[in-house]
Amino acid sequence: MKVQSGGGSGRTTPEFILRVGQRVRSLRRQRNWTVQQLADQADLSRRMLTQIELGQANPSLVTIDRIAAALGTDFAGLALPESPGDAPASVQVWRGEGSSEALLLAATTPADTELWRWTLAPGARYDAQPDKAGAQEIHHVIAGELALVTREASRTLVAGDTTVIFSDQPYSYVNPGETDVVFFRVVSGA
Numbered sequence: 001m002k003v004q005s006g007g008g009s010g011r012t013t014p015e016f017i018l019r020v021g022q023r024v025r026s027l028r029r030q031r032n033w034t035v036q037q038l039a040d041q042a043d044l045s046r047r048m049l050t051q052i053e054l055g056q057a058n059p060s061l062v063t064i065d066r067i068a069a070a071l072g073t074d075f076a077g078l079a080l081p082e083s084p085g086d087a088p089a090s091v092q093v094w095r096g097e098g099s100s101e102a103l104l105l106a107a108t109t110p111a112d113t114e115l116w117r118w119t120l121a122p123g124a125r126y127d128a129q130p131d132k133a134g135a136q137e138i139h140h141v142i143a144g145e146l147a148l149v150t151r152e153a154s155r156t157l158v159a160g161d162t163t164v165i166f167s168d169q170p171y172s173y174v175n176p177g178e179t180d181v182v183f184f185r186v187v188s189g190a
Helices: 014-030 035-042 046-053 061-070 075-079
Strands: 091-095 101-107 113-120 125-128 136-143 145-150 154-158 162-166 171-174 181-188
Touching: 014 035, 014 046, 014 075, 014 091, 035 046, 035 061, 046 061, 061 075, 075 101, 113 125, 113 171, 136 145, 136 154, 145 162, 145 181, 154 162
Parallel strands: none
Antiparallel strands: 091 101, 101 113, 113 181, 125 171, 136 162, 136 181, 145 154, 145 171
């Protein structure tokens, strides 16, 4: 993902989980791998992988990244439709309380750069796990206030502000305001 595996009170959406499960199964079968072979490659249990393929698990986004890497693809390769002509306007990957959501809008091929649109309701928080070394994110706030918390610092961005962080560390998005915060997120190298 590089959507980065997250926390807070939200979760990946059922539609996203089903799409990823179907895509994982399809790619695994194309390689003539058993569930156990892919589970070993992705460092997961066979049971967890089976539940993911069936759309019955709620895997972290980091887990989806590990499966994608084992299959020789990336997060966007599992999340977005195979054919660009089949692409929906966006893919809702994560949904939290109220209006909180993360939409994957597009990715380059190979997908080392992803474009996301996030909305966080007042008081909402999303805790992200680190990406691989050197990964970065650009954040541009469209409306509201975004507190971006990293190990080194916390900074608050308002509409029109843009910043870059290294995402190879734990970090959080927090809406300290009284209205929704809407921001674009560009992920590179995750």
